Amino acid sequence: MEFIKRFAKHRLAVVGGIFGILLILIAIFAPYIAPYDPNTMDFGSIMAKPSLKHLFGTDHLGRDLLSRIIYSARVSLLVGVGAVCFSAFIGGICGLAAGYFGKAVDIVIMRCLDVVWAFPPTLLALAFVAVRGASLSAVILAIGIVGIPQYARIVRSSVLSVKERDYILAARASGIGIMKIIFTHVTPNVLAPVIVVASLGMAGAIMIESILSFLGLGMQPPASSWGLMISEGQKYLRTFPFFSLFPGLMIMLTVFSLNVFGDGLRDAWDPKLKA
Amino acid sequence: MVPVLFGVLLLVFLITHIIPGDPVLLMLDVSYTEEEYKEIQKFLGLDRPVHVQFLSYLKGIFKGDLGTSIHTSEPVTDRILRRFPATFVLAVTALIISAMVAIPIGIVSALKRNSKIDYTSMVGAQIGISMPIFWMGLMLILLLSLYLDLLPSGGRGEPPDFIHLILPAFCLSTPFMAMTARLTRSCMLEVLRENYINAARSRGLSEYSVILKHALRNAMIPVVTNLGLQLSRLLGGTVVIEVVFRWPGMGGLAFDSIMDRDYPIVMGVVLLVAVLFIVINLIVDLSYTFFDPRIRYDKSSL
Numbered sequence: 421m422e423f424i425k426r427f428a429k430h431r432l433a434v435v436g437g438i439f440g441i442l443l444i445l446i447a448i449f450a451p452y453i454a455p456y457d458p459n460t461m462d463f464g465s466i467m468a469k470p471s472l473k474h475l476f477g478t479d480h481l482g483r484d485l486l487s488r489i490i491y492s493a494r495v496s497l498l499v500g501v502g503a504v505c506f507s508a509f510i511g512g513i514c515g516l517a518a519g520y521f522g523k524a525v526d527i528v529i530m531r532c533l534d535v536v537w538a539f540p541p542t543l544l545a546l547a548f549v550a551v552r553g554a555s556l557s558a559v560i561l562a563i564g565i566v567g568i569p570q571y572a573r574i575v576r577s578s579v580l581s582v583k584e585r586d587y588i589l590a591a592r593a594s595g596i597g598i599m600k601i602i603f604t605h606v607t608p609n610v611l612a613p614v615i616v617v618a619s620l621g622m623a624g625a626i627m628i629e630s631i632l633s634f635l636g637l638g639m640q641p642p643a644s645s646w647g648l649m650i651s652e653g654q655k656y657l658r659t660f661p662f663f664s665l666f667p668g669l670m671i672m673l674t675v676f677s678l679n680v681f682g683d684g685l686r687d688a689w690d691p692k693l694k695a
Numbered sequence: 696m697v698p699v700l701f702g703v704l705l706l707v708f709l710i711t712h713i714i715p716g717d718p719v720l721l722m723l724d725v726s727y728t729e730e731e732y733k734e735i736q737k738f739l740g741l742d743r744p745v746h747v748q749f750l751s752y753l754k755g756i757f758k759g760d761l762g763t764s765i766h767t768s769e770p771v772t773d774r775i776l777r778r779f780p781a782t783f784v785l786a787v788t789a790l791i792i793s794a795m796v797a798i799p800i801g802i803v804s805a806l807k808r809n810s811k812i813d814y815t816s817m818v819g820a821q822i823g824i825s826m827p828i829f830w831m832g833l834m835l836i837l838l839l840s841l842y843l844d845l846l847p848s849g850g851r852g853e854p855p856d857f858i859h860l861i862l863p864a865f866c867l868s869t870p871f872m873a874m875t876a877r878l879t880r881s882c883m884l885e886v887l888r889e890n891y892i893n894a895a896r897s898r899g900l901s902e903y904s905v906i907l908k909h910a911l912r913n914a915m916i917p918v919v920t921n922l923g924l925q926l927s928r929l930l931g932g933t934v935v936i937e938v939v940f941r942w943p944g945m946g947g948l949a950f951d952s953i954m955d956r957d958y959p960i961v962m963g964v965v966l967l968v969a970v971l972f973i974v975i976n977l978i979v980d981l982s983y984t985f986f987d988p989r990i991r992y993d994k995s996s997l
Contacts, residue, residue, distance in 0.1 A: 531702065547710065550953040631829065671827050679825055
């Protein structure tokens with residue numbers, strides 16, 4: 421309760437959270453919300469300006485832009501959630517092992533992750549997708565791999581701070597197995613920082629997906645993704661700027677909401693961590 | 696640092712070798728004979744066991760040889776080095792813009808904590824982090840180049856000039872600007888709570904000299920060292936901006952090479968950026984002792 425009160429004080433974070441929930445609903449119920457089918461071409465109204473009939477206008481193939489933006493929310497969320505789950509799972513296990521066992525295990529795991537850390541995230545994701553071929557799963561995997569070190573580091577440091585507490589020693593002394601200690605006593609303490617990093621990480625994942633798609637290495641046409649739409653609209657920038665404008669605004673709103681939501685969570689959980 | 700460097704080399708080597716699609720086939724005509732295939736394979740050194748290939752790859756790296764481009768048969772090192780200066784200029788300019796804008800904003804926000812200025816600039820910073828830079832680039836091109844005709848929309852100018860640098864450098868700098876502003880603000884707030892600030896105030900020093908001489912100096916240590924880390928991230932983050940602004944740098948080269956499936960060049964760029972990241976990190980770590988004499992390293996941690 422205390423936590424919810426503290427979180428509710430961050431009005432911007434609450435707004436971010438509400439937008440996030442709305443976006444999830446939009447993505448799930450896209451077929452019911454979207455006014456048109458995202459792939460139906462209407463050559464009678466090509467690049468129509470925003471009007472009551474087409475709120476955001478239509479693209480170069482006469483497809484309704486609003487509907488395509490709504491359906492693209494699915495891609496962004498899927499990539500965001502998928503990549504974050506992947507990196508949190510793998511990174512979490514690495515961090516738990518490194519922190520709990522220490523010594524050689526710690527050194528080997530963290531050095532390997534330092535190697536991944538040395539590559540700029542976008543460039544590494546680009547190279548990975550270039551090698552694997554562009555597809556939804558390759559994009560999720562690429563962004564997921566790039567994110568692993570972050571989770572491993574934060575989980576490791578949380579484990580280190582929990583490890584020497586008396587209740588862990590008591591559990592060990594009473595002969596409880598290592599795995600059980602990790603999952604019943606250590607994991608719950610590590611969860612809070614991981615959730616914060618995950619909400620910020622989702623913002624990052626959506627951003628990288630948009631870059632990959634914009635460069636033609638993410639979602640492939642006729643699928644729709646905000647980044648891909650911006651790239652399609654680039655050719656018509658002067659004559660029909662709405663094409664690139666709206667998907668970009670959506671990316672910005674989404675990433676902004678997730679970022680302020682994550683910041684709010686962090687401040688509410690642990691005011692000391694405030695950046 | 697050395698094990699990480701080795702790991703980076705190993706990873707890049709492995710990625711190059713698990714690429715689907717035989718590099719030998721890329722260099723052959725459609726109707727090739729078994730002998731021609733073997734000859735090219737031998738020419739590329741791909742007939743040897745993997746560990747031997749890795750060793751000769753390592754040997755090459757230490758001589759500055761990153762392999763040859765599949766398409767132009769030029770040495771990869773030459774092609775990358777030709778493009779590197781443009782990227783370096785872009786990254787450094789972006790860093791300077793970001794520091795010049797963000798540090799004053801961060802300081803003012805900290806001094807006027809919870810004021811309207813503070814709130815506006817922190818929300819502004821949050822928006823800056825949230826904007827996709829390539830989209831922002833397109834929108835600025837639309838506004839400043841296509842509508843108002845104030846700035847060029849792309850390229851580097853012939854000969855390279857400053858006016859072509861403004862838009863790409865500004866776009867590249869925005870997310871970093873936002874991060875620096877937030878970091879400066881939080882470091883400044885932390886320092887202002889320290890006892891020596893209270894002591895300085897109680898000795899009757901003017902607010903001006905408390906802020907400038909005592910607070911700022913200490914608050915800037917993490918900010919300045921963070922700028923070093925940002926430079927290494929900037930060098931690897933230019934791909935999408937170079938594509939949008941047709942900037943003739945290393946990121947654009949990497950992108951074109953991905954499209955041409957010229958993997959030696961792609962991996963060369965990736966490797967160079969990663970190695971620069973490690974080296975800059977090391978320099979930053981060492982510079983802490985220079986800025987903050989309280990920190991000392993023993994030899995084993997290097």
